[in-house]
Amino acid sequence: MARAVANRYEEIATHLRELVAELHPGDLLPSETELSRQFGVSRMTARHAVQILEREHLLHRRKGRGTFVSPKPVPRLLGSPLSFTESMQRRGMEASSRILELGYAECADSDAVALGIDPGARVAFLERLRLADRVPMAIERAVLAPICAGVIEAIGSGSLHVAFEAMGLVPSRATARVRARPATERERQLLELADDGAVLCERRVIFDLEGTPLEHTETRYAADRYVFDVMMYRDQGGGVT
C-alpha cells in the first residue's frame, strides 16, 4: 500500500499538505516535536518538511507560538507557467494552435541579443495563432536558439515546452516584459479585434538552469479577452499565470 518513498521528509510533507487542505487558514498545525514523535524521526527531519511547505507559502510560522495554515492564494500556484498551454490549462480552457509560419530565417537583432548569438545567424522560428476554447487569443512568434532548433520538427499543434523536455532541455527561468499598444491591422484581423482594439505584448526569454537561452518569444494577446494574473510575495518569489 504505502508508496515506497526514499525520503522521510517528503512523506511528512505530503501529510502536512493534506492537513493544510483540510483545515482553514489560521488554524494551528502540529508542532515540530509532535510531528517527529508521530513519524518516529528526529526533529530536524520534521522541521525540514515544515520548511518545504513554508517556502510554498502554504503555512507560516511564528516563533514561540506555532505553525499556522496560510490563506489560500486565489488559484494555487504549483509552479510558474512558462508556456501558453500550461497557462490555459490552469484556467480550465483548452489550448490549441494554428501555425501561421514556420521555418528558418536570419534572426533580428533583438533575437540575437536575447539569445546571445550572432546577429543575422540562421535560426528556426515559429509563428502561431494561439486559441483558447477555439477563440483566438494571441499571436506568438518564437525564435529558437540553435541548440534546440530540433524541436521544430516535433511540433504538431502541441506545446513547445513538452517538446523541450522530451529533448532533455529543462526550461527553468524566464524574463518577461509586458507592455500594451494599439493593435496593427494584421493583429486586428487575426485576433478579431475592434477598430480601437489594443494588444498586450509580452516579450519573453526562456533559459535553462545554467542560464543558456533556449527561446525568445513575442506574444501579442487580444487585450479585450486576456488578462495576466500575478501572485506576489514580499520576501521572495511569486508566480504568474
Add this chain to the structure above:
Amino acid sequence: MARAVANRYEEIATHLRELVAELHPGDLLPSETELSRQFGVSRMTARHAVQILEREHLLHRRKGRGTFVSPKPVPRLLGSPLSFTESMQRRGMEASSRILELGYAECADSDAVALGIDPGARVAFLERLRLADRVPMAIERAVLAPICAGVIEAIGSGSLHVAFEAMGLVPSRATARVRARPATERERQLLELADDGAVLCERRVIFDLEGTPLEHTETRYAADRYVFDVMMYRDQGGGVT
C-alpha cells in the same frame, strides 16, 4: 569592526553573497565542508547558509558536483515590490505624486468583494497621479480597508507602504490582474496620451501575513512609457517589478 551578528549562518551567507558578486555565472563555489572548516561551524550550519542563497536563485547545486554561481537575473530581485515607489526606485527613477482626490466614500461592489467588507460601507480612498522623474506615469486609485484607514492622514507625497509599516501593518502578499484597453478621455488628458493611446490596467489586492486585506488598488499606466518586468522561475517563485 565586525558587526555583532547573532547568527553564524547569516555571516556565512553574507560571505557567499560577496563571492557570488565577484565571480561569474557557472563558477564553482566552496563546498559545504570547506565552508564549515573556514568558519569553524558544523556542516549543517554552513549548508543552511548555502540553502538561503539557493532560495534566492543566486546559486544552484548539483549532487556529486558542487555549488555553482547562477546567472544573474537582469535586475537583481531583493524582494517583490508591492508599491509604485519601490518599483520606480529600482529603475533608478524618482517617484512622486499629485493627489487628485482624497477622502471617504461608500465603496463600490468590487472594493467590497476584494476587501471582504459590506458593500456600500464607508471607506477611505486616495486617487493620485503618479510621476516618475516628473513625467506622468499612472493614475492610481487606492481604497483602504477600515483597519488601516488611519494611514490616509499620514500621506504627503510619499508611499502608502511606508505609512503601513509605521503603523505595524506588514503588506506581505498581493494578487494582481493586468489587462489593457484604450484610454478614456480623462486618462488621455492626465497621462498626456496620444488619441489612440492605451492604458495598462492593474487591479491589485494587498494582504498582510494572515491574509487580511489591507488595500484594493486600481492603477492605470500610460502604455507607451510603462512596462512590467517579470522574472519567472519554474519550480517556485518569481517576482515582479
Add this chain to the structure above:
DNA sequence: CTAGCGTAGTTGTCTAGACAAGCCTGGTGC
C-alpha cells in the same frame, strides 16, 4: 483586581557525527 513571575510549549540556532548517492579522475587490466 492588578502586576509580576514562573513554567511549559513553541520555533530558531547549532553541534558532531553518520551513511547514501551522484560525479570525476586516475589507474589497472585487457
Add this chain to the structure above:
DNA sequence: GCACCAGGCTTGTCTAGACAACTACGCTAG
C-alpha cells in the same frame, strides 16, 4: 587504445541531542 573499477570528492538525508528566544497561561503577592 579502451573498458572497467576504485577512491575521493561532492551534495542529500538523517540522528539525538543542546541551549536560546519568544509566547501564552496560570498562579501568587500585593
